[in-house]
Amino acid sequence: MRYELFYWPEIQGRGEFVRLALEDAGASYGDMARKPGGMNRMMAMMNGVRDKRPPFAPPFLKAGNLVIAQVANILFFLGPRLKLAPRDEAGRLWLHQLQLTVADFVKEIHDTHHPVGSGLYYEDQKPEARRYAENFLDERVPKYLGYFETVLKKSGGPFLLARKTTYIDLSIFQLIEGLRYAFPRAMKDIERKVPGLVEVRDKVAARPRIKAYLASPRRIAFNEMGIFRHYPELDR
Amino acid sequence: MRYELFYWPEIQGRGEFVRLALEDAGASYGDMARKPGGMNRMMAMMNGVRDKRPPFAPPFLKAGNLVIAQVANILFFLGPRLKLAPRDEAGRLWLHQLQLTVADFVKEIHDTHHPVGSGLYYEDQKPEARRYAENFLDERVPKYLGYFETVLKKSGGPFLLARKTTYIDLSIFQLIEGLRYAFPRAMKDIERKVPGLVEVRDKVAARPRIKAYLASPRRIAFNEMGIFRHYPELDR
Numbered sequence: 001m002r003y004e005l006f007y008w009p010e011i012q013g014r015g016e017f018v019r020l021a022l023e024d025a026g027a028s029y030g031d032m033a034r035k036p037g038g039m040n041r042m043m044a045m046m047n048g049v050r051d052k053r054p055p056f057a058p059p060f061l062k063a064g065n066l067v068i069a070q071v072a073n074i075l076f077f078l079g080p081r082l083k084l085a086p087r088d089e090a091g092r093l094w095l096h097q098l099q100l101t102v103a104d105f106v107k108e109i110h111d112t113h114h115p116v117g118s119g120l121y122y123e124d125q126k127p128e129a130r131r132y133a134e135n136f137l138d139e140r141v142p143k144y145l146g147y148f149e150t151v152l153k154k155s156g157g158p159f160l161l162a163r164k165t166t167y168i169d170l171s172i173f174q175l176i177e178g179l180r181y182a183f184p185r186a187m188k189d190i191e192r193k194v195p196g197l198v199e200v201r202d203k204v205a206a207r208p209r210i211k212a213y214l215a216s217p218r219r220i221a222f223n224e225m226g227i228f229r230h231y232p233e234l235d236r
Numbered sequence: 237m238r239y240e241l242f243y244w245p246e247i248q249g250r251g252e253f254v255r256l257a258l259e260d261a262g263a264s265y266g267d268m269a270r271k272p273g274g275m276n277r278m279m280a281m282m283n284g285v286r287d288k289r290p291p292f293a294p295p296f297l298k299a300g301n302l303v304i305a306q307v308a309n310i311l312f313f314l315g316p317r318l319k320l321a322p323r324d325e326a327g328r329l330w331l332h333q334l335q336l337t338v339a340d341f342v343k344e345i346h347d348t349h350h351p352v353g354s355g356l357y358y359e360d361q362k363p364e365a366r367r368y369a370e371n372f373l374d375e376r377v378p379k380y381l382g383y384f385e386t387v388l389k390k391s392g393g394p395f396l397l398a399r400k401t402t403y404i405d406l407s408i409f410q411l412i413e414g415l416r417y418a419f420p421r422a423m424k425d426i427e428r429k430v431p432g433l434v435e436v437r438d439k440v441a442a443r444p445r446i447k448a449y450l451a452s453p454r455r456i457a458f459n460e461m462g463i464f465r466h467y468p469e470l471d472r
Binding site for chain 2: 077
């Protein structure tokens, strides 16, 4: 199966959680909006010009006749196909539940620079962003990462679902990479309390296909248009 | 199967989307945290005292040995069992995708009164809430409801997945009820643009089991501790 991924071409953003799974599995896929004419095709699909089931927002994945949106939904679909998920229902639901908690966390990360409205500029909501980010770094990051650290410990490790790598481990890698980029000072302190997750991050970074991907032009650099933005005034 | 639902006992909140599905199906379930000792049991499960897979937050559902958290995940699991979802994979994923978009919307609704931090009081973030709510009512509510109206039209109706009622219709009912409670002035205008969704709301409200549920003490009244809060200063 050749997959077609549709996502904003200039950022890692939410699409990156899907890219990492496709790359780790060595799947055949196209990052469609980065190709000539791709943006037009993506917008047409969202506008439901020909589709009866248009997605609300990117990323979405085309797999044969199926068009699937929402990162966690895409990974739920891809997981068993890419051998990045258990096959039993209980295991798949548990993994999905963890990924939905990642999705909640990602939204809160996004809101550090857009607490008032995603359609407004960061420059127009800087005081609110500073207040939001302070609470976010003090309360929310330790709470989310602490939760995933607990899940890891309870599984027995070395991965969040125990012995086998699944897509949640790739997402943990991306969360830590992104938080390090956005909040380097705060993360120095916070990481000390989640050593297990840092080990998961290191193990994922060392996987041959991920390593090759990160060194390739397919990996877009972090920047100030994505989810994880480095605004020093928001860091500790 | 008897289900056990765990959720904060004093609010509709996110748990209501699950309650509506259980009630509409006439399922056998207990609303556990509203029973004596139930809150302690819920907190123990979240703290992972005995469970290897503790949920991050309520609501969660116990079904036999399974414990499932995240509203959309719970509904994905319950859907076919309660006959509120199609049985084919494509249909289930599409319905789940819509429910995940509801989840995103619910988070934005919550943030109208908590734009800076969910752990802070509303009273300590009122100016930010006013700015947030204005943008929310002007941009976000029309965008989300307009999207669901488009989905309804494209399906051919009368429900969002065409002929059969599914759990997304129950969620649309709850969204409209909640938004009417929280923002009665703004909703008068907005509803005119989504007449199809209002019809779905009316159809759901007239379903015998939903009607009985809404009139029963099991339906908690809207209040200023839940997701949908009526603060007149945030309305248009």
